[in-house]
Amino acid sequence: MIPSRRSRRSLDWLNFFVADVQTGFGPFVAVYLTTQAWTEVQIGFALSLGTLTTMLSQVPAGMLVDAVRDKRRMALLALSAIALSAVLLAAFPSRLPVLASEVLHGFASCVLNPSIAAISLALVGREALGERLGRNARYASLGGAVAAGVMGLIGTYVSPASVFWLTAALTLPSLVSLMRIRAEDMHVVRPQKKAVDGRLLDLLKERGILVFAGCAMLFTLSNAAMLPLAGVAVTRAAGEEANLIIAACLVVPQLVVATISPWVGRLAQQRGRRIVLILGFSMLPLRGALLALVEEPYTLILIQALDGLSAATLNVMLPLLASDLTRRNNRFNLCMGLFGLAVGVGATISNSLAGLVSSLSSPAAAFALLGGIGLLCTLLAAFAMPETRLEHEQNDKH
CATH class of the missing domain: 1.20.1250.20 (MFS general substrate transporter like domains)
Structure with a gap:
């Protein structure tokens, strides 16, 4: 209906x-x-x-x-x-x-x-x-x-x-x-196939849940520190214009997310979840490499557009995969909580790790490390994440 x-x-x-x-x-x-x-x-x-x-x-x-x-x-x-x-x-x-x-x-x-x-x-x-x-x-x-x-x-x-x-x-x-x-438009989504227990420990035994939780943690471990670290370099290079550049770096990814998010959802529905994860997560190592190599402050705005591509992927795919992976027990929100915890852990570590590497070596080395973590995230999605879309779920009503 x-x-x-x-x-x-x-x-x-x-x-x-x-x-x-x-x-x-x-x-x-x-x-x-x-x-x-x-x-x-x-x-x-x-x-x-x-x-x-x-x-x-x-x-x-x-x-x-x-x-x-x-x-x-x-x-x-x-x-x-x-x-x-x-x-x-x-x-x-x-x-x-x-x-x-x-x-x-x-x-x-x-x-x-x-x-x-x-x-x-x-x-x-x-x-x-x-x-x-x-x-x-x-x-x-x-x-x-x-x-x-x-x-x-x-x-x-x-x-x-x-x-x-x-x-x-x-x-x-x-x-x-x-x-x-x-309220009459909302319907109870019942478990598919034979229902299984949905306790926390049972969810932790699911391969797809563990793999994507690892991807989510690596994603934010790679992503969270990139803009703050770049902001330090921009402030030193651009002086009073730094606030304007950083503001643009915040707005541009939001506009990208707003533009492509419905397309990301349709692609996941029609072609599968894993290909979307690979495409979105691959922006992380690319962004890390560009930030390590490029020093022009205004170029940072263009590089940050890549953040919109990866952010749209995580924003759409996290709840979608939680729905896929809880078909048999309907512990949708518990699964989202697990993924949210993984995101929080990665974000918490990211800034401290990048700051430490930058101070001991250089900002370029920190960006290279963050990009390497993003590459690991992409490889994990490509080779370990199972495809969770069912064939009959393809939505052709577009």
Whole structure:
């Protein structure tokens, strides 16, 4: 059964506004706390607490979303918690409220993302999930790009705290979009074939889950440090123009993701998952090599377009593969939590590793190492990842 246009469009806008909301908790937190006379050590501790909470919450949050039948209610509670965390930051920039905000936001985000993926699966089913996830990624990228620009302007010309008041306000259109998704358009996705147990240890015995978790960890281990490391070099070479270049390096990949994500979903649906993984992940070693060789600051913007190709791949394929690999037990959100944990581990290690290699050797050596890790990720996907698309799931309705 095809979901109504109202539900499909509401899910589009839900992804757009959720990206707006989440953008407020990016680099703006550090800027805001700096204006409140927080030291670098205090800011680092607060941000690290948020990161640690997110990592530790991935699996429990996935289990919680799996256990609750009404995924819209889980998304509603998560959005409400994120709004509260934004208000805490804006109204009470002292130690305990800020730390509470970071913890609350970390756990709520781990509930919100799988809830939206589960709503998408319930709306369109497994057969059309690839293209639906591509649309989700498109609207999320557009929302993130718009929010970054607007929040940067109001943070500069109104007040740093206004970023978080706006973040809290943006949960309202998110909630409206969520409530406009019709319950009658959502259907329970039942296990295929003979159902098996879906406990955590049983999922860890699945080859595909282990291989893709390894790919996800290697992906962020390779990817997370590339732009920050390049940003240091750009700042030294471009001086006052560095902020403009870095801003462009953030926006360009978002535009690429918005442009190609539906195509990525269709390709995965029609040609298979593994070929998409190989194409997307192969951008990592290419980007690492170019960053190691090219020193012209403005060329960095073009190189960062490759980040959009690889990011679109991960954004679409992570929930799609979680759906594929849990056909027999419906532990979709638990599987997403495992993959999210792998992503968090890779991102946590990446910056420290790249910084260490850069200081001991050179930035070029660090980029070469990151590119080598990306190559390992690509090879793992090419030679160890099983194809998870079933032949009858090909979607020819385009």
